Amino acid sequence: NEKYVKATELLAQLMPRYRATEKAENLNWLNAQSYFKMKDYFSASTYFKSYVDTYPFGKYAEEATFMGALCDYNISPRAELDQENTRNAIEGFSLFMTRYPYSPRIEECKKYMKELQERLVEKSYLSAKLYFDMKQYKAAITALTNSLKDYSDTEFREEMMYLRLSSLFQYAENSLAVRQKERYQATLDDYYSFMEEFPESKYSRDVKRIFQRTSEYLKTGNIEPVANNQ
Template sequence: MRLRTVFLLFVSVLVVSCGEYEKLLKSTDYDLKYTKLKEYYDQGKYAKASELINQIIPVYRATEKAEELTWMNAQSYLNMRDYLLAGVEFKNYADMYVYGQHIEEAVFMSAMCKYYLSPRPELDQDYTLQAIEDFQIFIGRFPSSPRVTDAARYIDELSEKLAKKAFLSAKLYYDMKQYRAAVVSLENCLNKYPASKYREEMMYIKLNARFLYAENSIQSKQTERYQDVLDDYFSFIEEFPKTVYAKEVAGIFQTVNKKLKIENINQ
């Protein structure tokens, strides 16, 4: 009986609260809405705060309160994990209030929202590219900021994601036995992302792709292409003398040497 009473009391309070909020939304008392949205914001009721901000901000656009409202709206979306709208609001703040109280954080958080929206490497990387660009803008604009180190770290992380996507695309050619396309694509990856943590694996697959391309070539082209394999082999061993692929690349080297010796004898 007691639990039922408590439950009914809770429901009645909720109904009254919802009713008050609905009345507030319909009200034309903008000062009251401003006061209440700040209360909601302080209480962590970000959805209600944001809804009210979006209602009243056109009214306060030319006032001193507009900057505060734009900032609170961005923070509300951020706390609701709506990174798309949060990013829009942080950028709005940065564009409209270039000397604002929160300008440095707004520029940084605009980039962070793109960072949060950046998907796994297999998917489209538009947000990743936008995040990198925004972090670079932040570093250029606030070079003395303590957040520059974080921004640089995020750029490296996002660049590695782009490298992985490019690597996966190149590897797809290899898996499809399109070895020439794999070699070209992997060369592009290695040139574009020279510091990638996938570099050793990229170079190994490129070596293997070049070897298989030579193996499947017409006889008149094989000598030249086997020489290309050896060039890749020596580059690989020079860069990774203690490679985890030592056994595999040694096998390629031995096979190619035998092929070239046989061809030289036949000539």
């Protein structure tokens, strides 16, 4: 790492001096590469992208486009944290695939993008589940519906659909009497959607309980609302 630190220090002195010369492109490329070798991915990402902006048709433009996205991939955090760098990496790999559709790195880009997309899915799932755990059922319904729409083929689909059904049920249970019928009906509709996709679900016991309670209300209309009216 020490040699790359020295390289960046030297390049910092040389780059302004050769800015308007033929050597500038190589110096910018070497600078970005040096930061990457130092594993300073934040700086490397900035310099690779700066190279592409300055030399869009330069001899290292293709490699720099890929490396900029790879830097963002390397600093993409675990799902619990903010996913700005994850989105930046996806955007970067997508840009690379658009600009260089015949590159031998296309499959590598697809692999990275799939992994990054799953991270966004997990983030979306965790955020929605947090609302459920906090008993903020209305917010949970909205968040889970959006997550299921945006990431329809997620590995968390069964649990997310169960959490939405449970949220709808709890929202109905805790509603004012005048609003319960429509909310229990929404619960019943969601129950049928859930059972259509997951007839042998691991949540079957609780789903059956929700169905029985919901059906009882819709048939008799005499279940009193519980606390925390909404």
